Amino acid sequence: xxxxxxxxxxxxxxxxxxxxxxxxPNPIPSExxxxxxxxxxxxxxxxxxxxxxxxxxxxxxxxxETSTTPDSSDKIGYDMYVTQSRLGxxxxxxxxxxxxxxxxxxxEPILTGILNDILSGNDSNQVMHKELGSFSDYPSIEFVLSxxxxxxxxxxxxxxxxxxxxxxxxxxxxxxxxxxxxFVDSFRLLESAQESGQ
Numbered sequence: 001x002x003x004x005x006x007x008x009x010x011x012x013x014x015x016x017x018x019x020x021x022x023x024x025p026n027p028i029p030s031e032x033x034x035x036x037x038x039x040x041x042x043x044x045x046x047x048x049x050x051x052x053x054x055x056x057x058x059x060x061x062x063x064x065e066t067s068t069t070p071d072s073s074d075k076i077g078y079d080m081y082v083t084q085s086r087l088g089x090x091x092x093x094x095x096x097x098x099x100x101x102x103x104x105x106x107x108e109p110i111l112t113g114i115l116n117d118i119l120s121g122n123d124s125n126q127v128m129h130k131e132l133g134s135f136s137d138y139p140s141i142e143f144v145l146s147x148x149x150x151x152x153x154x155x156x157x158x159x160x161x162x163x164x165x166x167x168x169x170x171x172x173x174x175x176x177x178x179x180x181x182x183f184v185d186s187f188r189l190l191e192s193a194q195e196s197g198q
Contacts, residue, residue, distance in 0.1 A: 044182070048190075049081070051095060052164075055186035057085035060093070074099035089179050094165040107158045108132065111141040114156050114165065124148045136189060146173070153180045159189065 044055040049062075060083035067076045077097035084090045098104060111132065119125050124147040131142050140157035151173050156165040168183055170176040 044186075046186075047081075049079075050190065051162075052093075052190055053186075053188045054093065054183065056083055056091055056183075057089075058083045060091070069099070072101070074101055085179075087175070088170070089175060090169040091179075091183055092165075092167040092169075094163075094167070096163040096165075098161040098163070100161065102161070104158050104161060104163075107139040110158065110163070111139065111156055114154070115141060115143050118145065118152075118154075122147050144176075151176050153177075155184055 044057050047054055047056045047060060060081040063080045065078045067078070068074070069076065076099065077095075079093075079095040081093040081095075082090065104110060115127070115130065119127065125145050126147065128144040128146050128151075129142070130144075133140055133142065135155060135157040136159075138157045138159045140155060142155040143153070145152045145154075150169055150171045152167060152169045153176055154165060154167045156163065158164075166184055166187060168176055168180040170179065
């Protein structure tokens with residue numbers, strides 16, 4: 001299966017997900033934003049799928065899609081979880097399940113491809129931070145993008161044939177840093193994650 005097709009697929013998914021926050025009006029009134037409660041004082045609750053557990057400020061919306069690759073009968077599974085706090089911060093978890101025929105090694109081109117494709121989606125995007133590393137012993141990338149609409153912080157990592165993309169978007173960079181740390185630190189993989197669509 002062509003690697004380029006896979007990269008384009010998940011890059012579009014992430015760009016569309018980010019656009020829900022960065023390019024649509026914020027439903028939180030401006031006067032509410034002016035008196036924002038410190039993000040760490042919000043009450044978060046655990047959320048679980050069959051792949052992971054994570055703390056979130058509200059129950060996320062979940063969408064599942066399965067696509068067939070154009071050159072074979074291989075299936076690509078995609079799940080998106082998205083929620084917004086009462087303060088207007090948006091939290092997203094994208095999960096992409098690659099077919100066994102797709103090699104995820106080396107991982108760096110896949111991970112850096114996420115950043116490069118999101119970066120090219122808006123001329124005003126600026127990279128504020130970028131770091132390759134590991135998350136729960138799996139290869140990862142973390143980066144922060146800012147543009148005229150807001151800020152997006154992302155950590156993506158590969159576990160075998162599954163790509164996880166954790167994202168937080170906010171207009172306030174200080175709020176973003178606090179909420180992102182809380183969000184990512186609460187994220188736990190479940191060892192029995194074998195299913196698709198949850």
